[in-house]
Amino acid sequence: MTVQDPDGKIYQVEAGFLLDASGFGRVLPRLLQLDTPSNFPVxxxxxxxxxxxxxxxxxxxxxxxxxxxxxxxxxxxxxxxxxxxxxxxxxxxxxxxxxxxxxxxxxxxxxxxxxxxxxxxxxxxxxxxxxxxxxGYSANVASLWGRGYALLGNAGEFLDPVFSSGVTIAVKSASLAAGVLQRQFAGEEVDWQRDYGAPLRKGVDTFRAFVESWYAGGFQSIIFHPDPQPDIRRMIASILAGYAWDQTNPYVKDTARRLAALETLCTVA
Ligand SMILES: Cc1cc2nc3c(=O)[nH]c(=O)nc-3n(C[C@H](O)[C@H](O)[C@H](O)COP(=O)(O)OP(=O)(O)OC[C@H]3O[C@@H](n4cnc5c(N)ncnc54)[C@H](O)[C@@H]3O)c2cc1C
Missing domain, CATH: 3.30.9.100 (D-Amino Acid Oxidase; Chain A, domain 2)
Incomplete structure (x- = not known):
């Protein structure tokens, strides 16, 4: 890999693994043409x-x-x-x-x-x-990892600023990847899709369901409902606070169906 430091000095690095945390710089997605169109409108x-x-x-x-x-x-x-x-x-x-x-x-x-x-x-x-x-800030990639590299945070995928999920996803991706790398370097068998790509996408997809529902207006009828149920409010607040990977939360486990049902209730109420 060729590196240019802030003073303009150029040098080469050889590494066993590369974590791309370049955010909107999206260094590896551009170099390796990993970008795929986001399914959100621009x-x-x-x-x-x-x-x-x-x-x-x-x-x-x-x-x-x-x-x-x-x-x-x-x-x-x-x-x-x-x-x-x-x-x-x-x-x-x-x-x-x-x-x-x-x-x-x-x-x-x-x-x-x-x-x-x-x-x-x-x-x-x-x-x-x-x-x-x-x-056009939304970004997506074909895969969050490949042979010898993984994409962290915005270098992988960026959804939308509405629920401030960007930093949560970035930190979660770094923490997941660090764990997998540690096991890999300790000689254990790892599967980057099973141990990194799939679990990271789970939480991202939970946030995605909320983002889609926000822009369609349905989630706004839930948030602005005059008489919210405290337990449901707690479950949803927990996700938006960053616990989007907590499978014990019914709104994480079954996001799309539960959100749709709640939207219907709040819209007719
Ligand atoms: C309008 C808007 C509002 C937002 N508001 C919020 C918010 O309120 N809360 C929230 O959680 N998130 C928010 N986000 C998202 C959040 O900023 C990002 O999701 C988060 O910063 C991603 O972290 P990251 O570490 O992946 O990337 P970044 O924080 O972008 O860090 C990437 C770093 O890599 C460096 N870099 C890039 N290319 C290179 C290169 N070639 N060589 C060396 N270094 C390089 C950059 O200079 C930068 O320092 C918002 C995003 C947008 C677009």
Whole structure:
């Protein structure tokens, strides 16, 4: 392998195994042409940091997710930082974002202005950092491992930012791969598909069912239901908090069927 360090120095490394943790750099998927199309529509995000100027109506210990009043598949994040600052962003299909012209800051401001509660909350904000955008962030690969390598985190698959699953999946992938490698180097027989690819995908697929249901609107009818059942709420919160591999949770074991049933209940109620 050829490596270039931050000072530009180039050197060669020979290794028994390569873990690619290059995130959106996606070094091995590009070199080995492992990319496969994601089955999600192309979505993008416009985001920035602001001095939020919020005086009331915002719990600074929580991330606020706001849904666009007309389009349930368009949502905003407001993530509080110290010192009265926030990360603010909007996520939508590219075709929606393309309707807005101007700089990324102007486009983000125009979309925020369409959501009255967010507009009011940020009425005194100072937009001191130019916004940026990312398009087509979802990524998928034919296989999460191959002879002599494995893909970790975003270098393998990235679903969607909505449930902040990215870091959870990245850390889980690293922890699974480290365990398999340790056993391999100790001379034990390992099967990367059985011990790494399949178990990692299980949790990813659990998150995927929630992401799909969120954008279709069904999961929103569950989240915003006025009278949630505490035990079901706990099971779902546990998954979104990262326990997406916990097979004792019925919503992990049978995600699609249970979510669909709950959506139906919450929609008619
Ligand atoms: C709009 C948006 C919002 C998000 N919000 C959240 C959130 O709130 N919570 C959450 O959990 N996740 C969030 N995510 C996802 C999260 O950022 C990623 O899933 C997570 O960072 C993946 O970790 P990683 O280690 O795989 O990759 P990264 O964190 O991207 O790390 C990869 C590293 O590899 C380096 N690198 C790349 N190429 C090379 C190369 N050729 N040589 C050397 N180094 C290289 C990069 O510089 C980087 O340091 C969000 C993603 C998006 C798109």
């Amino acid at each position: 979505r993008g995000a416009i985001f920035t940091h602001i001095a939020d100027g919020i005086v009331a109506g915002f719990d600074r210990s929580k991330i606020r997710i706001t849904v666009h009043p007309q389009q349930c598949d368009v949502w905003f994040w407001t993530i509080p930082f110290a010192g009265g600052r926030c990360s603010l962003g909007v996520v939508a299909e590219s075709s929606f974002l393309e309707r807005y012209s101007g700089t990324d800051t102007e486009r983000l401001q125009a979309i925020v202005a369409e959501e009255p509660s967010l507009q009011t909350l940020l009425a005194n904000a100072t937009w001191d950092t130019p916004a940026r955008h990312i398009t």
